[in-house]
Amino acid sequence: MKDLNIWMNGKLVPQSEAVLPVNSAAVFYATNVFEGLRAYWNAADDEVYSFRLPEHFARFRESMKMMRFTIPYSDLDLYEAVRTVLSGNEVKEDIHMHMCAYVTGTGLDATTPTGIYINPRRRPRVAEGAGLKCCVSSWQRTADNAIPIRLKCGANYQNGRLATLQAKADGYDQPLLLNREGHVAEGTGATFFMVRKGRLVTPPVTADILESITRTTLMDAICPELLGMGVVEREIDRTELYVADEAFLCGSGYEITPILSIDKFPLGDGKVGPITQRLTRAYMDIVRGVDTRFPEWRTPTYRPVRV
Ligand SMILES: Cc1ncc(COP(=O)(O)O)c(C=O)c1O
Incomplete structure (x- = not known):
């Protein structure tokens, strides 16, 4: 499979040419903000749809605001950049992309100059019917007034990296992080x-989490409108994890x-639960455009689009 070219500051370049200076704040302090997004191949439409681009651009700009840097691109430019990286690589498959704005100035307080790249990547998924063995990490989620997780910058992911390395060393697939309150x-x-007593539950946005676009998609639309299930947004205690009927990451x-088990407690019968299965089907049909509702969430690549 050939390497995909990266869109960098207005041009498609081979991966070997997409480089940053070693003394830049981007390399030394990980002074960047980024988005992770996906585009889906729909064979019947002969089209690749990017999912919820306006929401990703809005969060991208919120992260930049918190980091006090800007990029010389409008949202319209970003739309075209995403479509260019897909069409320029002749993508006709499911693709994950990192859109990253970085600072090439030096020093801890550098906010300029900024650059931007979009890196299309093939990202593996867990096989159907499979799931994760999770643990509760002894590393704590960083707090909003320390290193805010609402801010999607590369440096923040060192918290998750420490937790992941520990989880893997201990024989688990992935860690779950508690916040400073222990929730x-x-x-x-x-x-x-998680699913408990027939209800879907997720932590609030004030629980030291990223304001996830998938979470919003599930809470505001897919769960209530397509599955007829509301989502309860509330704090979750550690011990609730062990007695949950089902759980998933999104x-x-x-x-x-x-998620099939947490700290070796099997959830439900230890297999992928029925609500998780129904949600997965509904979500995948929406993002791919097999279910044609919510067309505003899918930006085509090859067909002209009115933004
Ligand atoms: C820390 C963190 N939490 C949650 C999410 C899920 O967010 P989204 O649904 O917007 O991809 C992500 C992925 O970007 C993340 O990095």
């Missing part, structure tokens, strides 16, 4: 949902990834 926050790069990258 469940999220996974390292995904939002946490996100643009993770999509809906089932």
Whole structure:
């Protein structure tokens, strides 16, 4: 499979040419903000649809605002950049992309100059019927007034990296992070949902989590409108994890990834639960455009589009 070219500052370039200076704040302090997004191949439409681009651009700009830097591109430019990276690579498959704005100035307080790249990547998924063995991490989710997780910058992911390395060393697939209050926050790069007593529950946006676009998609539309189930947004205690009937992580990258056990307590019968299965089907049909509702969420690549 050939390497995909990267869109960098207005041009498609081979991966070997997409480089940053070693003394830049981007390399040394990880002074960047990014989005992880997906585009889906729909064979019947002969089209690749990017999912919820306006929401990703809005969060991208919120992260930049918190970091006090800007990019010389409008949302319209970003739309065209995403479509160019897909069409320029002749993408006709499901693709994950990182859109990253970075600072090439030096020093801790550098906010300029900024550059931007979009890196299209093939990202593996868990196989159907499979799921994760999770643990509760002894590393704590960083707090909003320390390193805010609402801000999607590369440096923040060192918290999740420490937790992941520990989880893997201990024989688990993925950690779940508690916040400073001891309540469940999220996974390292995904939002946490559980099913308890027939209800879907997820932590609030004030629980030291990223304001996830997938979470909003599930809470505002897919669960109530397509499955007829509301989502309860509330704090979750650690011990609730052990007695949950089902749980999953969700996100643009993770999509809906089932959790089969937590700290070796099997959830339900230890297999992917029925609500998680129904949600996965409904979510995948929407993002791919097999279910044609919510057309405003899918930006085509090859057909002209009115923004
Ligand atoms: C820390 C973190 N939480 C949650 C998510 C899920 O967010 P989204 O659904 O917007 O991809 C992500 C993925 O970007 C993430 O990195």
